[in-house]
Amino acid sequence: MTVLEQSGSYHLAPPPAWRPRRDPAPLLPDQEPYRLLGTGAQLDGDLLLELYGHVVRGRRYNEQATALTKQGRLAVYPSSTGQEAAEVAAALALREQDWLFPSYRDTLAAVARGLDPVAVLSLLRGDWHSGYDPRATRVAPLSTPLATQLPHAVGLAHAARLKGDDVVALAMVGDGGTSEGDFHEALNFAAVWQAPVVFLVQNNGFAISVPLAKQTAAPSLAHKGVGYGMPGRLVDGNDAAAVHQVLGEAVERARRGEGPSLVEAVTYRVDAHTNADDATRYRDAAEVEAWREHDPVALMERELRSRELLDDAGVRQAAEAAEAMARDLRERMNQDPELQPMDLFEHVFERRTAQLEQQARQLRAELDATATDGTADGTARHTGSTREDA
Template sequence: MSEPTPAGEPAVREKSPVNPAVEASKNFGITPEQYMLPASSEIRLLNPDGSAVPESEQGQEPGHEYPMPENSRLLDAYEKLVVGRRINDQNMALVRQGRMAVYPSSHGQEACQVAAALCLEDDDWLFPTYRDSVAVMSRGVDPLEVMSTYRGDWHGGYNPRKYKVSVQATPLTTQLLHAVGVAHAAKLRGEDTVALAMCGDGATSEGDFHEALNFAAVFQLPVLFLVQNNGYAISVPLSSQTRAPSLAHKGVGYGMASERVDGNDLAALLSVLGRGIELCRQGGGPLLVEAMTYRMQAHTNADDDTRYRERDEVAEWMAKDPITRMQHYLTGQGALDDAASERISEHAEAMAKRLREAMAHKPELDPQDLFRFVYHEPTPQLREQAEQLADELSREEA
């Protein structure tokens, strides 16, 4: 209980916390409402045919203007797009061959993932989902390490601390809470670190989504939440999940700025996410970005997507392919010629071949690893189970 105010002295009230939206809006000469609300139409810099959207037609509003990235940056990102697509398709083949247990393809969503990885600095953290393998690879993780999980290996495949990439989360939305925790710790330590947390549209229906966004907003943490809205939570369409005008509008209720971007437009993604990351770094976060994209293949190899969506819908989105869009733009700019295209294709094929050959060899497994790495000091129950397994294995060998 607080001490009573001495007689004759005015009561002192605690100051209201500074709203980062108010402070950030001052930098753009707009109102906090304009800063927090997403633009009335999704941000797009490139048309599906690869032509640049004229500034007069971009529909950009005060506080939502975004520049076109440099061609050199786009070319680097395009190469990662091509490699990511080739690995995606190679993995689907490996599943059919029995070399991998399961694979959730991100064919069609690669632009979101490449941009997310490229907008981060070395000390920033990425928190991906099970479908974000291309983002993990674009962050520098070897594809062989990334894909070991889908083969059924017992470990995550790579060292999260080395790459500043969390293990790919299969439970929906748990990674958002982890991202908030890392961002909170970084803020308490005074570190210049931003966390980028990825999720899908289905994850926005989870309780962890609410908890993560609310905590991040209350404590003004440097987190960018990237929602890849691909239209379906497995077979559940977005219309059965929310009645909000957009998923981007959900951020406003938590007191954070939001934006809605064409998720198949790599140029727009780099610009929107790049600015968002810097705003978080400067104290203007957290932020929520909704990227409108599409999963062109089934949820996983165990899914039959013909049961819940029409082929005409898939064909419509195939015409918006992020790779074709960027290829046409860079070719028109003179930044991508035949020699560069061939070099990029050869690089992608070499990566796929290396992965294919590695997956053809089954790893040597020690069943005792089931118990060896659970606790630093094994419990009596684990020791008993390990002994039982050792006895069974010895009798099989006899």
């Protein structure tokens, strides 16, 4: 007769190996998103000004990149307007030796990390590979498939720890990515291995047209951390100072060998999912306008003015710097790049397979047969548009 048959219920204490290793309470996030701006907290004025400059440039970058899609210079652009604070804070929370693993929407984080603004758009333009050297920049390629960059971040962080390197990986993902298996696998491996990695979820309300309520029944996405044995933090994603502090603490915690953290930044995607999306089909204008009242650029400007760290001249200076960046981006993106179609076969395998060799020969023959304008070497001109006046 089994124990259940004898007692009708299971009352025996489980073996020690089944018991929780620690109290889950310290891992749970706060009930409300953590905030700093507008609270009177003591903050570093220089840091606030640096964050402000980046969010202003980030806003202008989003506007210019969106305009480039309408001109045929970009195939697609996933704007992060409204999310500039979390993007910038993610980049600035890292040290030079650390790694950033962005998603496709995290162009501003890559630019704030120091990458060439044009190179960051290469993938979205349809140019070769990622457009920059991940090893030199310590920024992984912008990840288009959802959440696949998260296990990569864990693997790199775990390898760095085994080698004794002082490296932390910060992996960015949207709320939609938390519904992917890669998200859960990455968190589980990171916690078991105690890998020095920080997961930043930018909860902007929608996975394309699917609202968060149809993705999860959890109290918050930050609560998912406790299930894997790591702390979850909930922060106002439009408060650049708060996001920077929370991420900075999580990064240094990982650096000390205390394991991974999950941070949820609650924000809002003001623009559509991409320029190919019609957001009016699944949300109303009143909701968007309500979030505009919590705009990250305005929040930073209000805070700096209240601390007498910013005046009208400072606002103009930041705007002029952002416009100079946009002008340079526009001019360089309007130059037709020279592409090498044969590069399709580079960086796939260390040694080409027989199938790749066959495909390379086929493409070379086609290029030679259709070469125009003296480009028989396989070089192609790419305008990004069928319009001659784009």
